[in-house]
Ligand SMILES: [Zn+2]
């Protein structure tokens with residue numbers, strides 16, 4: 651039998667290195683970007699690079715890493731699959747296959763012993779809540795049991811191009827830093843433009859996106875609304891729908907993990923799903939496994955009063 655998780659000093663060293671490089675360093679990147687405002691003010695170039703790279707990498711994580719690779723909610727051409735995985739890799743949240751394994755384990759043990767990042771397992775009272783939030787939002791990444799990809803992602807290991815994309819992870823991260831720097835340099839024809847591009851389109855963008863993704867793991871497993879029955883403590887945070895590319899419909903997602911749509915209804919904003927629909931319209935994606943109305947309704951949590959016999 652293959653082990654479900656692996657823990658050894660080598661893996662923990664890699665985790666600590668990844669944590670320092672991509673979860674701690676961007677904080678200094680933000681400080682540097684603010685300091686650099688004395689050299690070059692924040693203008694349309696900085697905004698464009700920050701926003702553009704944020705959208706590309708954010709959609710890469712939610713549509714590629716999460717909805718396609720982890721949950722198999724739709725199929726797409728190899729080219730689209732590869733591009734989404736590369737865009738997701740640039741977000742610095744680990745290689746595609748490791749991310750998938752970790753996230754499948756999160757769904758397997760959600761808010762129980764074994765969940766890599768639950769905020770709800772750290773004791774009672776407000777102290778437990780604060781400890782839980784710190785762990786689930788940030789600290790768990792320093793060192794954790796590594797979910798064995800042979801157990802959790804055998805389907806992805808069979809896909810040779812995905813394995814290759816995962817192995818080249820550090821190159822994609824570098825590309826995500828070089829692209830905004832080169833654009834910044836070319837647009838302004840200056841080194842200060844290149845540095846400004848690297849800071850805003852690279853490090854600040856990484857910082858902003860990762861805190862948004864982590865907030866789903868931490869805050870949305872504690873606060874928000876719960877329209878649907880699900881066995882863990884997931885919540886929706888609808889006001890953050892656009893900011894999170896639709897990931898904020900986290901209770902919907904835990905209740906219907908097979909659905910490419912996290913919003914489930916057209917009026918719940920869900921940019922990650924809009925991308926999938928667009929790809930489907932272009933014939934580049936298919937097999938969208940959106941659950942039917944009856945299935946969605948069957949899991950709705952009824953108001954207390956509607957449980958009365960005459961309701
Ligand atoms: Zn998920």
Ligand SMILES: [Zn+2]
Nearest residue numbers: 867884900904
């Ligand atoms: Zn969750």
